[in-house]
Amino acid sequence: MGAAFFYIIFNPAASSGMSVNIFKKVRARLDNEHIPYEIKVSRYAGHAVQLARQIGSFGKQENAVLMVIGGDGTLNQAICGLRKTRQKDMPVAYIPAGSGNDFARGIKMAQDPMKALDQVLAADKPLRLDIGQYTEATRDESGIFVNNIGVGFDGSVIAATNRSRYKRVLNRVHLGSLSYVAGVVRVFFSRKPFPVAVTVDGQRTLIQRAFLVTTTNHPYFGGGIKILPIATPDDGKLDLIVVEQLNIPYFFFLLVQMLRNKHFKYKAVHHFASPHIHLETTSLEFGQMDGEEMGSRPFELDFTVTQQNFWIKREMDK
Numbered sequence: 001m002g003a004a005f006f007y008i009i010f011n012p013a014a015s016s017g018m019s020v021n022i023f024k025k026v027r028a029r030l031d032n033e034h035i036p037y038e039i040k041v042s043r044y045a046g047h048a049v050q051l052a053r054q055i056g057s058f059g060k061q062e063n064a065v066l067m068v069i070g071g072d073g074t075l076n077q078a079i080c081g082l083r084k085t086r087q088k089d090m091p092v093a094y095i096p097a098g099s100g101n102d103f104a105r106g107i108k109m110a111q112d113p114m115k116a117l118d119q120v121l122a123a124d125k126p127l128r129l130d131i132g133q134y135t136e137a138t139r140d141e142s143g144i145f146v147n148n149i150g151v152g153f154d155g156s157v158i159a160a161t162n163r164s165r166y167k168r169v170l171n172r173v174h175l176g177s178l179s180y181v182a183g184v185v186r187v188f189f190s191r192k193p194f195p196v197a198v199t200v201d202g203q204r205t206l207i208q209r210a211f212l213v214t215t216t217n218h219p220y221f222g223g224g225i226k227i228l229p230i231a232t233p234d235d236g237k238l239d240l241i242v243v244e245q246l247n248i249p250y251f252f253f254l255l256v257q258m259l260r261n262k263h264f265k266y267k268a269v270h271h272f273a274s275p276h277i278h279l280e281t282t283s284l285e286f287g288q289m290d291g292e293e294m295g296s297r298p299f300e301l302d303f304t305v306t307q308q309n310f311w312i313k314r315e316m317d318k
């Protein structure tokens, strides 16, 4: 049976406002098909957490699905809020309307929002997929992530990109991913390597000259970069990639290897996979979570995997 009701959380600021058109099309389609829904609009950064809490706490509709229209950040916030309520098992339908949309890529659902809506409307049962949980001891924070949490390079890229005046312009011409590329180039030449201690399955590994330290649920980060092709969101594990500081020729060499999915063979690239990963840094580093800034600090992160109900019927589920 399809969803009987959609609670919708919509972020009008996603993809620098490009999400508004997508929202209108989704609403028109639901109206055409006489599917009932209720809309809650995210009015400020972080508002989606509170909206999802309200839905999960006070929503009374039977067989309801929480539909998120926005980017990865909005999806993260909505799931985070919902999981704090008694209706935490309410399935989540995602309509990608952000600039990066890595979650859609990562779970192999359609990235085209209207095709994604087709897949949502075709669903007849919840799909359980992995998501990550984290606690961060330095600032005593905890939460979930649907894509990845990165310390170092990607954290710095997100911080630089969000401050860039090009992001808005590039989003408007559907080239949002390019704004990350500009951030990558800027950060590559300015960041310094740092030590990181990784503990996986009771085994501690110290990497002295880390540059990128990313724990991920699926292959993609940074708006479509396939950093960890072997990560899957349904294996009950999280994957951690640590890339050491590289000189420019080696960086480009590894980049080419990455495009060929062959970068794991090199000793500057470390890979760990486990349901439980712990890492610590000592220096002040930038962090990112699902493309959102975490600020800078020495990080002490503990990661575990958990499952979340989604509402989608992908090609592969048919």
Ligand SMILES: Nc1ncnc2c1ncn2[C@@H]1O[C@H](COP(=O)(O)OP(=O)(O)OP(=O)(O)O)[C@@H](O)[C@H]1O
Pocket: 011, 012, 013, 014, 015, 016, 042, 043, 044, 045, 046, 047, 048, 070, 071, 072, 073, 074, 075, 097, 098, 099, 100, 101, 102, 290, 291, 292
């Ligand atoms: N009304 C609003 N005004 C400004 N910012 C908002 C508003 N509502 C939500 N936000 C913030 O917008 C930010 C970006 O949202 P989101 O991640 O969904 O889109 P995106 O960055 O374009 O997409 P992606 O993460 O896929 O690249 C989030 O940090 C969210 O908290």
